[in-house]
Amino acid sequence: MNNTHALAEFLAGLRYDDLPPRVVSYTEELFLDWLGSALASQGSHPIPLFERYAARMGPGDGNCQVLVNGTRSSAYFAALVNAASSHLVEQDDLHNSSVFHPATVVFPAALAAAQDLGKSGRELILAAVAGYEAGIRIGEFLGRSHYRIFHTTATVGTLAAAVAVGKLLDFDTARFVNCLGSAGTQAAGLWEFLRDAADSKQLHTAKAAADGLLAAYLTADGLSGAQNILEGEQGLAAGMSRDANPACLVDGLGSRWALTETSFKFHASCRHTHPAADALLALMQREGLNHEQLAKITTRVHQGAIDVLGRVVVPQTVHQGKFSMGTVLGLIAVYGKAGLVEFEQHALSDPRVAAVREKTSMVLDAEVDGAYPQRWLGRVEVLTVGGRRFHGAIDEPKGDPGNGLSRAELEDKFQRLLAFSGARDAEQGGELIAKVWALHANDDVRELI
Amino acid sequence: MNNTHALAEFLAGLRYDDLPPRVVSYTEELFLDWLGSALASQGSHPIPLFERYAARMGPGDGNCQVLVNGTRSSAYFAALVNAASSHLVEQDDLHNSSVFHPATVVFPAALAAAQDLGKSGRELILAAVAGYEAGIRIGEFLGRSHYRIFHTTATVGTLAAAVAVGKLLDFDTARFVNCLGSAGTQAAGLWEFLRDAADSKQLHTAKAAADGLLAAYLTADGLSGAQNILEGEQGLAAGMSRDANPACLVDGLGSRWALTETSFKFHASCRHTHPAADALLALMQREGLNHEQLAKITTRVHQGAIDVLGRVVVPQTVHQGKFSMGTVLGLIAVYGKAGLVEFEQHALSDPRVAAVREKTSMVLDAEVDGAYPQRWLGRVEVLTVGGRRFHGAIDEPKGDPGNGLSRAELEDKFQRLLAFSGARDAEQGGELIAKVWALHANDDVRELI
Numbered sequence: 001m002n003n004t005h006a007l008a009e010f011l012a013g014l015r016y017d018d019l020p021p022r023v024v025s026y027t028e029e030l031f032l033d034w035l036g037s038a039l040a041s042q043g044s045h046p047i048p049l050f051e052r053y054a055a056r057m058g059p060g061d062g063n064c065q066v067l068v069n070g071t072r073s074s075a076y077f078a079a080l081v082n083a084a085s086s087h088l089v090e091q092d093d094l095h096n097s098s099v100f101h102p103a104t105v106v107f108p109a110a111l112a113a114a115q116d117l118g119k120s121g122r123e124l125i126l127a128a129v130a131g132y133e134a135g136i137r138i139g140e141f142l143g144r145s146h147y148r149i150f151h152t153t154a155t156v157g158t159l160a161a162a163v164a165v166g167k168l169l170d171f172d173t174a175r176f177v178n179c180l181g182s183a184g185t186q187a188a189g190l191w192e193f194l195r196d197a198a199d200s201k202q203l204h205t206a207k208a209a210a211d212g213l214l215a216a217y218l219t220a221d222g223l224s225g226a227q228n229i230l231e232g233e234q235g236l237a238a239g240m241s242r243d244a245n246p247a248c249l250v251d252g253l254g255s256r257w258a259l260t261e262t263s264f265k266f267h268a269s270c271r272h273t274h275p276a277a278d279a280l281l282a283l284m285q286r287e288g289l290n291h292e293q294l295a296k297i298t299t300r301v302h303q304g305a306i307d308v309l310g311r312v313v314v315p316q317t318v319h320q321g322k323f324s325m326g327t328v329l330g331l332i333a334v335y336g337k338a339g340l341v342e343f344e345q346h347a348l349s350d351p352r353v354a355a356v357r358e359k360t361s362m363v364l365d366a367e368v369d370g371a372y373p374q375r376w377l378g379r380v381e382v383l384t385v386g387g388r389r390f391h392g393a394i395d396e397p398k399g400d401p402g403n404g405l406s407r408a409e410l411e412d413k414f415q416r417l418l419a420f421s422g423a424r425d426a427e428q429g430g431e432l433i434a435k436v437w438a439l440h441a442n443d444d445v446r447e448l449i
Numbered sequence: 450m451n452n453t454h455a456l457a458e459f460l461a462g463l464r465y466d467d468l469p470p471r472v473v474s475y476t477e478e479l480f481l482d483w484l485g486s487a488l489a490s491q492g493s494h495p496i497p498l499f500e501r502y503a504a505r506m507g508p509g510d511g512n513c514q515v516l517v518n519g520t521r522s523s524a525y526f527a528a529l530v531n532a533a534s535s536h537l538v539e540q541d542d543l544h545n546s547s548v549f550h551p552a553t554v555v556f557p558a559a560l561a562a563a564q565d566l567g568k569s570g571r572e573l574i575l576a577a578v579a580g581y582e583a584g585i586r587i588g589e590f591l592g593r594s595h596y597r598i599f600h601t602t603a604t605v606g607t608l609a610a611a612v613a614v615g616k617l618l619d620f621d622t623a624r625f626v627n628c629l630g631s632a633g634t635q636a637a638g639l640w641e642f643l644r645d646a647a648d649s650k651q652l653h654t655a656k657a658a659a660d661g662l663l664a665a666y667l668t669a670d671g672l673s674g675a676q677n678i679l680e681g682e683q684g685l686a687a688g689m690s691r692d693a694n695p696a697c698l699v700d701g702l703g704s705r706w707a708l709t710e711t712s713f714k715f716h717a718s719c720r721h722t723h724p725a726a727d728a729l730l731a732l733m734q735r736e737g738l739n740h741e742q743l744a745k746i747t748t749r750v751h752q753g754a755i756d757v758l759g760r761v762v763v764p765q766t767v768h769q770g771k772f773s774m775g776t777v778l779g780l781i782a783v784y785g786k787a788g789l790v791e792f793e794q795h796a797l798s799d800p801r802v803a804a805v806r807e808k809t810s811m812v813l814d815a816e817v818d819g820a821y822p823q824r825w826l827g828r829v830e831v832l833t834v835g836g837r838r839f840h841g842a843i844d845e846p847k848g849d850p851g852n853g854l855s856r857a858e859l860e861d862k863f864q865r866l867l868a869f870s871g872a873r874d875a876e877q878g879g880e881l882i883a884k885v886w887a888l889h890a891n892d893d894v895r896e897l898i
């Protein structure tokens with residue numbers, strides 16, 4: 001029995017009653033955070049392109065909600081548009097050791113299929129847990145060499161989405177193996193777009209969720225897939241990884257709940273900037289510094305941060321600014337935070353932010369790199385205008401499970417996300433919050449949102 | 450200016466009037482051959498699964514024809530189902546040096562978009578030429594290391610389909626670059642499924658055509674993509690090839706018409722079996738041997754044949770039999786041909802075929818491997834029951850441009866493909882043939898088929 005088969009057996013056997021209460025409540029929190037991320041992108045490029053594509057290619061009606069515009073479509077197109085939406089403002093969750101954003105691919109596929117099939121909140125929660133547990137382990141399996149070239153949320157996301165939908169379709173072990181085969185052979189997504197600030201990040205998540213859903217529906221109807229897609233000689237790891245670790249695929253199945261290791265994003269930027277942002281903020285507060293006193297900022301980072309952020313020198317778009325370490329630290333230094341509003345209003349236009357950006361550099365740090373991706377350490381060195389030198393360090397960025405967001409903080413973030421796009425007012429936001437906190441008691445998710 | 454930009458500039462500038470008459474007529478021949486391949490799969494697993502998926506997720510009507518069932522849908526789903534259909538019976542075309550089956554991905558996307566947009570036969574031909582010329586060069590660029598793990602028709606097919614649709618959408622250079630970026634970052638498809646005779650081959654072509662079409666439509670609406678998806682540090686070659694040759698991307702643009710190098714399939718099996726099949730047939734005819742006289746058959750092949758065919762020992766399905774060298778040679782030895790009917794009726798059940806299969810082996814041959822993929826040489830060694838030894842050799846398998854099929858032979862193949870599934874009778878087949886031979890004069894392809 002290979003590891004894929006063992007993982008499939010676990011997924012097939014997973015029951016709602018097996019989930020610890022903390023897993024259920026954490027899933028609701030991840031769902032709320034995802035919903036806010038999706039609604040925050042309403043009206044922002046390139047989301048309307050995906051909406052128009054769905055309207056042109058899909059049916060005029062259906063069981064499944066397109067969140068940003070309130071229309072209904074088939075499950076395929078609801079998954080497509082909702083997954084594009086929820087990754088745009090860079091506020092969706094991240095699992096550290098897999099370097100994988102599960103929510104933006106798992107929830108769009110799971111919600112679309114659950115609405116299509118008329119499932120309950122409990123079934124949706126169980127499906128999401130299955131998607132997270134499988135996706136995180138597959139991301140860990142593919143390792144750091146994969147992430148250097150491939151956007152793990154896109155590639156692994158296809159498999160995670162397929163697993164979530166497969167759980168809603170009540171797959172047995174054999175079906176899960178086939179489904180992983182059909183999903184894995186569709187896995188795609190290259191980082192090359194980052195250099196040009198192109199729109200591919202949304203395309204990646206859209207396609208991962210929709211392709212995963214397609215794999216699961218076709219599997220349910222009888223499509224077979226490779227039986228060893230992950231570890232086979234011509235499989236995913238053979239083609240797209242040089243440091244794959246098969247043991248990761250079955251690590252702690254049934255005892256380790258990887259979903260609860262997922263971090264909530266506090267800053268509205270690429271997660272690779274968060275450790276340094278928190279370390280700089282703590283240092284400036286501790287030493288009573290303001291942005292004018294900063295002469296030089298050196299962030300000591302892991303290689304992955306250089307790979308993803310190293311492309312951006314002077315950001316040309318707000319979205320690209322979220323991948324600029326200097327811009328993020330500039331917002332932190334000038335405004336004390338790097339939220340959606342700071343990005344939208346100040347990231348490109350405030351000369352004080354640009355000044356900090358120009359004083360910022362990244363260097364590879366052996367300790368930080370060695371801890372990554374299990375731990376995302378923040379290390380900064382500051383030289384002041386007056387010639388003083390300070391070191392800042394944090395070991396758990398805000399939003400990590402050990403330094404998490406309370407439900408009150410998550411509600412506040414959710415309302416800020418809704419206000420950013422104007423998708424809902426505070427009262428409507430409050431109603432959505434109440435529904436999500438009661439998701440475990442919901443009988444039919446078709447009218448959830 | 451990188452090679453991708455140069456390729457895009459060529460594609461944007463290509464005009465119907467630039468096409469030599471031989472390119473136009475050859476495109477019509479490739480189109481007929483593709484249409485027959487698609488119709489031949491009517492009713493065969495797993496095509497109905499794709500039909501049902503399209504009906505479930507797509508609109509109930511549309512501008513675009515689903516060939517195997519005569520329904521209409523949106524361009525996305527017509528491309529999806531038609532591309533699944535046309536690769537099933539293993540009778541669609543192949544370009545040798547790129548190891549890429551262009552028709553099964555280019556024509557479904559191009560026909561669907563042309564019907565959606567109400568284009569003429571000339572515009573469809575021009576779009577197909579653009580897709581072939583780009584796809585073949587990208588396949589050559591990615592090289593043999595890519596094909597070892599990745600199904601080139603799936604990965605490169607996404608780009609080729611996108612280019613064909615982009616031509617129908619009248620893209621300029623910048624749009625073609627963006628479109629290649631959005632298509633290339635979706636490129637996927639692993640050979641792992643072959644070991645299990647799984648249904649992924651149809652999934653691959655279906656998704657390549659549909660994903661390429663999606664990339665082009667979103668590009669037309671304003672989606673940006675990576676500007677150097679093929680050669681960039683985190684692009685397609687970086688992630689999925691070890692021997693990429695950038696010069697291939699622009700090889701002979703405007704003077705070399707790679708489309709006319711495409712081979713028609715004569716036998717109904719994987720193209721990697723054809724050189725040996727032709728060599729054995731010629732040897733047996735030359736020496737007057739029958740199958741009972743064969744004691745041992747050794748085929749001397751290129752490494753790609755071993756990679757693709759080496760998995761299958763005893764085929765479990767007809768489709769898997771098409772990837773079994775011994776089965777193909779068994780049909781050749783016993784029946785003198787390996788067509789659709791021979792596969793369907795005899796490949797798995799005739800003990801004489803099985804006997805030849807058990808006497809057949811493949812060995813790597815330096816000369817054959819060195820010539821590949823530019824030339825597909827056939828070399829076989831036969832030991833007879835009486836102890837005699839013979840060598841057979843052919844340098845151009847039947848169907849190669851230098852050993853091609855006449856229009857009469859193509860018509861005969863087309864009629865046999867239609868008769869195989871019963872999709873059309875001979876009279877209807879004749880009408881379709883007449884329409885395709887007049888494609889260059891067609892004013893509106895919406896009612897073509």
